[in-house]
Amino acid sequence: MVFDLDPGPGTSIVECCSVARWITGELGDEKVYAKTSGSKGLQLYMPLPKMTSMRQATSTPAREGDREGPPEAVVSLMRKELRKNKVLIDWSQNSPSKTTVAVYSLRARSAPTVSTPVTWKEIDACAKSGDPNKLRFTASDVLRRVDKLGDLMAGLVADSGNDRR
Numbered sequence: 256m257v258f259d260l261d262p263g264p265g266t267s268i269v270e271c272c273s274v275a276r277w278i279t280g281e282l283g284d285e286k287v288y289a290k291t292s293g294s295k296g297l298q299l300y301m302p303l304p305k306m307t308s309m310r311q312a313t314s315t316p317a318r319e320g321d322r323e324g325p326p327e328a329v330v331s332l333m334r335k336e337l338r339k340n341k342v343l344i345d346w347s348q349n350s351p352s353k354t355t356v357a358v359y360s361l362r363a364r365s366a367p368t369v370s371t372p373v374t375w376k377e378i379d380a381c382a383k384s385g386d387p388n389k390l391r392f393t394a395s396d397v398l399r400r401v402d403k404l405g406d407l408m409a410g411l412v413a414d415s416g417n418d419r420r
Contacts, residue, residue: 257355258299259292259345266342268390271297272382274342279375288411289378291390293362293370297378298355300411358408361394369397372407 258278260271268291275297279287288300361367371392381389392400 256301256303258301259343259355260297260299261292261343261345262295263339263341263343265340267387268295268297269381269385269387270342272378272390274344275299275378276382278344288372288408289375290358290370290372290408291368291392292356293360293368293392294356295387297373297390298370300408302411359397367394368392369394371397371400374404374407 258275260274262268262271275289278299282301286301290298290300292298356362356370358370358372360370362370369392371390373390377390381387
């Protein structure tokens, strides 16, 4: 299951970090894996037991965010006029017809950035600092990170029960 946190106008990955922490406060973070989109947002991945509808599983917390969560920070409807100064929890990304940028993908920019797995400590530090550049990574940054930290997303496959190693 993926929670795609997409910052609207007036917000950045900093606000996405705060929303990510609200989501993990609701779900727990022991099996939630986070990565940057390599652009402006943050994505949370969580293995689920077999379910009939992943869309329903993610749309419920996203819509509850509109009511119970940090209402000043979250929206679950995609209409552009509702997204100013809010983070969209794009639960629709769990549809088979949607695509989400793969981990370690380079984004097409004049200075390419990479969709990079991050730790909860890094997410908390970004939220506290207010500096979106804390979670901006280039290809050479990522190579150093993997050497130092390993693949922070590797556990997702094992936790999902689909480990085929």
